[in-house]
Amino acid sequence: MSLDQTRSRALEERFDAVYASAHSNFKRSIAAGGHKLFIEKAEAGRVWDVDGHEFVDWVGALGPLILGHRHPEIVESLKSFLDTQGTTLGSGIYHTEEDIQVAEMISRFIPCADKVKTCTSGSEAIQLAIRLSRAHTKRPRFIRFQSHYHGWIDNVVIGQHDKQATGRPFPTTEGEERNFYSAEGNSPTAGEESFILPWNDIEALEKTLQDYGDEVSMIICEAFGAQNMCRSPLPGFLERVRELCTEYGVVLCFDEIVTGFRIGLGGAQEYYGVTPDMAVVGKAIAAGLPFAAVVGKAEIMELLADRRVLGPGTFNGYPLGMRAALATLSILSRDDGAAYRHRNGIQARLSDGLHEVARNHSQDLAIQESPGSMSLHLGLKEGTVFRQEADLVGFDRKRFFQLQPRFYDEGIMIMPDKLYVSVAHTQEDADQTVQAFDRVLKGL
Numbered sequence: 001m002s003l004d005q006t007r008s009r010a011l012e013e014r015f016d017a018v019y020a021s022a023h024s025n026f027k028r029s030i031a032a033g034g035h036k037l038f039i040e041k042a043e044a045g046r047v048w049d050v051d052g053h054e055f056v057d058w059v060g061a062l063g064p065l066i067l068g069h070r071h072p073e074i075v076e077s078l079k080s081f082l083d084t085q086g087t088t089l090g091s092g093i094y095h096t097e098e099d100i101q102v103a104e105m106i107s108r109f110i111p112c113a114d115k116v117k118t119c120t121s122g123s124e125a126i127q128l129a130i131r132l133s134r135a136h137t138k139r140p141r142f143i144r145f146q147s148h149y150h151g152w153i154d155n156v157v158i159g160q161h162d163k164q165a166t167g168r169p170f171p172t173t174e175g176e177e178r179n180f181y182s183a184e185g186n187s188p189t190a191g192e193e194s195f196i197l198p199w200n201d202i203e204a205l206e207k208t209l210q211d212y213g214d215e216v217s218m219i220i221c222e223a224f225g226a227q228n229m230c231r232s233p234l235p236g237f238l239e240r241v242r243e244l245c246t247e248y249g250v251v252l253c254f255d256e257i258v259t260g261f262r263i264g265l266g267g268a269q270e271y272y273g274v275t276p277d278m279a280v281v282g283k284a285i286a287a288g289l290p291f292a293a294v295v296g297k298a299e300i301m302e303l304l305a306d307r308r309v310l311g312p313g314t315f316n317g318y319p320l321g322m323r324a325a326l327a328t329l330s331i332l333s334r335d336d337g338a339a340y341r342h343r344n345g346i347q348a349r350l351s352d353g354l355h356e357v358a359r360n361h362s363q364d365l366a367i368q369e370s371p372g373s374m375s376l377h378l379g380l381k382e383g384t385v386f387r388q389e390a391d392l393v394g395f396d397r398k399r400f401f402q403l404q405p406r407f408y409d410e411g412i413m414i415m416p417d418k419l420y421v422s423v424a425h426t427q428e429d430a431d432q433t434v435q436a437f438d439r440v441l442k443g444l
């Protein structure tokens with residue numbers, strides 16, 4: 001690596017002596033420079049490490065930083081809460097008027113959100129959605145899709161689609177080395193909680209529902225797979241899933257932990273015009289505070305009201321998260337979504353610039369994107385939309401994963417497989433990244 005890493009390396013040694021792993025220990029490490037990054041300062045779309053390097057930051061804390069780092073209104077609103085009410089108040093015992101304001105906004109913006117229940121992480125919200133759907137339908141299992149990520153709890157992370165399955169399409173752990181999420185220690189019975197199907201395969205879904213529909217409580221999916229190399233739904237797929245859910249009495253839940261308040265105020269459901277029965281949101285909702293929510297139709301959500309479904313949690317309704325959510329949603333909805341319009345302009349500039357550089361290098365590049373997320377698929381013809389494996393003919397996986405370390409050398413931080421664009425990014429951030437891409441491609 002060309003960048004000096006003296007202090008980072010020294011800190012990494014101390015870190016590794018006391019921590020069991022990096023804070024998130026997915027196998028595809030985001031240690032872009034070959035070491036852990038230690039950050040000293042962050043502002044808007046940039047971070048500075050302890051060795052004095054400045055990076056344009058397209059990581060956005062893995063999704064929450066829709067407003068960029070240290071947005072002044074978020075900082076001020078948190079400070080004023082700390083000054084008057086402190087850190088937390090006591091979920092279930094004390095409430096604030098802001099709790100109401102936040103839920104009113106969520107209900108106004110998200111099409112399926114009659115009612116809201118907050119918690120602190122996406123993984124938690126998904127487990128509650130599963131529980132609600134089971135209680136609502138009195139059925140034991142849910143359907144999920146290959147490569148869609150729904151948090152780290154056993155029942156949503158275990159196994160992969162079983163191409164050999166003849167009966168119920170339970171996840172298989174055979175050939176697990178091919179599965180990014182495979183790991184030891186999962187509950188031996190977790191696999192029986194769900195069926196896993198290939199994404200965008202409506203026939204497989206229809207057949208599963210015909211055969212086992214009376215066992216299925218919920219279908220959960222990332223309508224736009226930001227966690228899934230920005231994979232899109234086939235035209236008509238989500239609409240048909242919606243119809244099937246209605247026909248079979250299955251709860252449709254969109255995992256909008258990434259897409260919620262990132263694509264726009266109404267998330268993927270508004271973007272695609274398909275309204276699920278439930279959704280989970282997190283990450284961007286509170287611009288960096290741990291905060292998430294399950295939202296959905298009143299008849300399902302009200303199972304929580306009389307405690308038929310349990311939904312406790314010391315930090316549910318976490319006041320600092322609530323305060324940050326109030327500020328975030330106010331900023332994003334202001335001036336008829338001016339912040340999103342700015343962000344979309346920056347994303348278009350970046351996308352156009354990267355395409356142009358690739359063309360100048362006679363390299364195929366298809367940028368997979370929805371508002372706020374993008375993935376650079378080298379080797380795919382410009383304009384190719386990634387919806388299913390068959391679309392990946394020519395995709396250069398090796399060079400794709402070389403992009404992150406090469407960009408790092410150029411002072412640009414991306415995730416291994418994607419970039420998140422915030423409303424705080426600037427033309428300069430986009431232009432610097434485009435110029436860096438020119439040098440990156442020369443070196444690849």
Ligand SMILES: Cc1ncc(COP(=O)(O)O)c(C=O)c1O
Binds near residue numbers: 258
């Ligand atoms: C689509 C999706 N769902 C769920 C989760 C889990 O959220 P958390 O990490 O807050 O538990 C994530 C996290 O990356 C995600 O991207």
